[in-house]
Amino acid sequence: MKTILRMMDHLYWADGRILDALEASHTKDAELLKLVRHVAVAEQVWLSRLQGKDSTQYALWEEAEGLTAIRQLFEANAEQYHSYLEELGESALDQMISYSSQNGRSFQTSIRDILLQVLLHGQYHRGQINRALRMEGAEPAPVDYITFSRL
Template identity: 25%
Template sequence: MSHEAIRQFDYHVWANNRVFEHVKQLPEEVYAAEVQSVFPSVAAVMEHLYVRDELWLAVILGEDKDLIGLVNSLTEEVKGLTAEELEKRYAEVAGRYRDFIASDQDLDKIMTITHPRFGSMNAPVSGLVQHVVNHGTYHRGNVTAILRQQGHPGIPTDYIIFLYGQFN
């Protein structure tokens, strides 16, 4: 089992939790306020992240063959949820990732995955987990930009800050 893949996933959960805790301390309207940016709101970014975390877990587990249908249905389910409601859903999907990891799966196992636009490829499960982490890091940066546009600071979620918390 890839120890680093587990640490990376723990970082992803930690960083998402920091964003939710930060956003919940700001005025309530900030979460859904629309701005001109890559995403129209903090809520839209966090919804996107949640849906993709669910998507990639379904891919890893081989659970859903209609991935476009899954993305569409999940996107509708979470649209308009409060930060608290979406945070609960994040905790549930993080728990399912952790259950998978704890089930002593071989995270270096090679999987064949098919993307509707990019075609098929072979990749280790740990690489797919790493993609989830990288995707989250990228979009948490969008959240910071949107918050700054509204006159509010972001919250640091750099990996090094996570590591300092782990080893100090």
């Protein structure tokens, strides 16, 4: 549990860093903004499943409303994940969660694997965002875990 909590702290930090880099770049790339919104909404989707709620109302690939709205979504996600994890014990990590995917398929996945999915999915897309920023000539955000761990 300690490792997952630490990795979640990294996720919150990295989400903020990538948003800061996007703001500093003044990018107008709609696909790049859609991608960062996707990360935030995916976090929200998985959280709703962990909470036993339906997630099918969330659209994963819509146009972004702007970085301010995305930042607010990331902040709300962080607050809700923190509350969820605060009440979760080590033994609960292997509990199976039943849920439906966005296209209606039924699955069962452990809480541990869902949390790892959230962590790895975000890092994958932050890498894509950094690459796009670099290609635009903007400064990418250093979001590696080791950078976070040195703070």
